[in-house]
Amino acid sequence: MVALAVTYPRWYTLVHRGVSVMVRVLSGSAAGTILCLGKFDALHRGHQALLQAAAELGPPSMLHLSGMAEVLGWEPRPPLVCPGERPAILGKWSEVLGKEICVLRIAFATVRTLCADDFLAFLHKDLQVGGVVVGEDFRFGHQRRGDVAQLQSWAEKHGLPVQVVPMLQEEVPGRGLIPISSSCIRRALEQGEVDLAAHLLGRAYRITGRIVRGDGRGRELGFPTANVADVANMLPANGVYAAQAVLADGTSWWAAVNIGYLPSIAQQRQLSVEAHLLDYSGGDIYDQAMRLDFHAHLRAERRFSSLEALRQQIAIDCQRVREFGNGTRP
Structure with missing residues (x-):
């Protein structure tokens, strides 16, 4: 019996479009569910297609292997989804499917050494799955020696449904x-x-972070910015973007966002994320959480000949964001 390590809360209760949905984390087995196998790091449309296929066969569940990078010695890299955002995404998918999505979290180290046959036995005897859904390039077992053909043969032997979803x-x-x-x-x-x-x-790519005080240069130029620190997931390339900022109170504002080193301001600055919220005139939002949903890349970051030239370009950037928000710019 493989020991299962669960670190998420057992239940997520979410409200999406006025409908309460639930995403459950299993503490033991996926008994009777149709288990989707994959990395599920980005929670993209391909992953959603796996869950859709599973939901057509029975109660959908997904296996999330934690700690894979550390065990395999991969170079650490920021995730594509902020951990705190995963429950909301899965909650929306659950509402679309009309079925609860169960998430089984297992430490990768506990299954790393299992050969392909032992991994299949683990699915059958330990997890007691009711079926399996995988992508066409799925590999499993130690040194990735198991393939889709072996999975299908095993499933046929045990009378379990298997669906292979094309990429x-x-x-x-x-x-x-x-x-x-x-x-x-x-x-x-x-x-x-x-x-x-x-x-x-x-969906729009989202980063999350905390609003901190900057040096006030944006305000001096006439474009005060919210400086975002402690970003939990991958940043897009340096440049200027049209984005939507969602504040802690749930209000949403179109924003011109700069990611980079602000070369027109100083020579040696740390990488920063700064968002100018169009038409925002609210109160102090320092130390509050903020989400940024990115919609378009406007231009690369560059050094300007003067602060006045920079100010004029920021005005152009903000107008482009406004046009984007109004739907007048593709």
């Missing part, structure tokens, strides 16, 4: 077919292509 692809004008994968989403963000990332995710 989804997105037709992008001028780019052809783009696979919907976490790797493609990371590459898009590295290039500042937040619109492409949104297509692959099925």
